[in-house]
Amino acid sequence: MSTRGRRAGIAVAAAVILGTFAYLVYGGIGENLVYFLTPQELAARGDRAYDVPLRLGGQVEPGSVVWNAQAVDLKFRITDGAHSVAVHSSGAPPQMFRDGIGVVVEGRYHRPGVFESTSVMVKHSNEYRAPKEGEKPAEMYRSLQTDAGT
Amino acid sequence: MTQTTESPPTRETPAVAPMSALWPVIALLALAAAQAFGFLTSPPDRDMGHLQKIMYVHVPAAWNAFLAFVVVFGGSILYLWKRDERWDLLAAAAAEVAAVLTALTIALGSIWGRPTWGVWWTWDPRLTSTAxxxxxxxxxxxxxxxxxxxxxxxxxxxxxGILGALNVPIVYMSVRWWRTLHQPQSLPSTVDPAYAWGLRLNAIAFLVLMIWLVRARYRAATLERMRERADEREALGRP
Known part of the structure; x- marks a missing residue:
């Protein structure tokens, strides 16, 4: 290849790469890359929401957690402020699971309106806080054995 | 390394300067000191307890992996432009370090994720783009x-190399552009003051480590290239 041809080749390759990059950043892919749905979006899906593998994310509605340690059965609601969805899981929640924390659950939404979850994941914020005066830092390894969940 | 182990310089290739033994000493001491500082001064996190300490490796490793990718990018561009093989060797050296630091970031993130999130891995945009x-x-x-x-x-x-480096801003911004399980970037400004200096010092220690490793690998790559060239000459039967 001549120098000129090679330069042109590099220019074309660079244009393609930058174009793809720009499309990723400003284009429509961003909207399709949805890791989880919010309860509101789940409600807006109507019939298409049911019986397909989904991820649902939001806040654990305070006061909604019902944890049966003997049966390893967990019920709670996920809320985004506008809507809330009932979630059922038959597995122990992660150690940091509690009222009001952000969660993402994987599973399927079934009629009449319960999200059957196969996996509960806790979303941690990027804020790292030392315990305030009188507060005890979480001793997660111990709390797992004594009282998983709330 | 001492000078006696080096092959004599040939006509076409310049001599490879010996590397100061100070670099590894400084890098490893800085790392040990910064880690010790982080472990000794920071209280356990309110939610995570001592798991918080993983931040002192995960975050600096990620930042310096990004920096190593910037070197890969610069070396690759400059090679294509100048056609000077030294830029290629620099990019290759930085790529090795970038690979190690990226793998370290993923490994520690995974170890942190299991107790915090409840899973070792999930295909969210941050984790996927890093993979x-x-x-x-x-x-x-x-x-x-x-x-x-x-x-x-x-x-x-x-x-x-250019393609890989162009992915870096996507990885960095993924937590802002898309919904992820991974939290937004942890910065000294988002963490309690008790953790901020541990984070900063470890970032600096990892930077020194990264520079040392890139230099050492660049030097090794140059020596390998010289040998490659000597073998070529021998195979062609030239002196």
Whole structure:
């Protein structure tokens, strides 16, 4: 290849790469890359929401957690402020699971309106806080054995 | 390393300067000191307890992996522009370090994720884009070992290096652009003051470590290239 041809080749390759990059950043892919749905979006899906593998994310509605340690059965609601969805899981929640924390659950939404979850994941914020005066830092390894969940 | 172990300089290649033994000493001491500082001064996190300490490796490793990718990008661009093989060797050295630091970031993130999130791995945009980054840079290193002809090797790997580095801003911004399980970037400004200096010092220690490793690998790559050239000459039967 001549120098000129090679330069042109590099220019074309660079244009393609930058174009793809720009499309990723400003284009429509961003909207399709949805890791989880919010309860509101789940409600807006109507019939298409049911019986397909989904991820649902939001806040654990305070006061909604019902944890049966003997049966390893967990019920709670996920809320985004506008809507809330009932979630059922038959597995122990992660150690940091509690009222009001952000969660993402994987599973399927079934009629009449319960999200059957196969996996509960806790979303941690990027804020790292030392315990305030009188507060005890979480001793997660111990709390797992004594009282998983709330 | 001492000078006696070096091959004598040939007509075409300049001598490779010996590396100061100070670099590894400084890098490892800085790392040990920064880690000790982090462990001794920071209280356990309110939610995570001592798991918080993982931040002192995970976050600095990620930042310096990004920096190493910037060197890969610069070296690749400059090689394609100037056609000077030293830029290619620099990009290759930085790519090795970038691969190690990216793998370290993923490994520690995973160890942190299991107790915090409840899963070792999930295909959220941050984790997925980071995995792509690792695959590209490992592919870059594999490509280098498969292509024998130095000029072609340099050209092809420059293209892959640029592609990989362009993924870095996507990885960094993924937590802002898309919904993820991974939290937004942890910065000294988002963490309690009790953790901020541990984070800063470890970032600096990892930076020194990264520079040392890139220099050492660049030097090794230059020596390997000299030997490659000597073998070529021998095979062609020239003096």
């Amino acid at each position: 792509i980054l690792l695959v590209i840079i490992v592919g870059y290193l594999a490509l280098r070992s498969f292509v024998d002809e130095p000029e072609r090797r340099a050209r092809w790997s420059a293209a892959v």
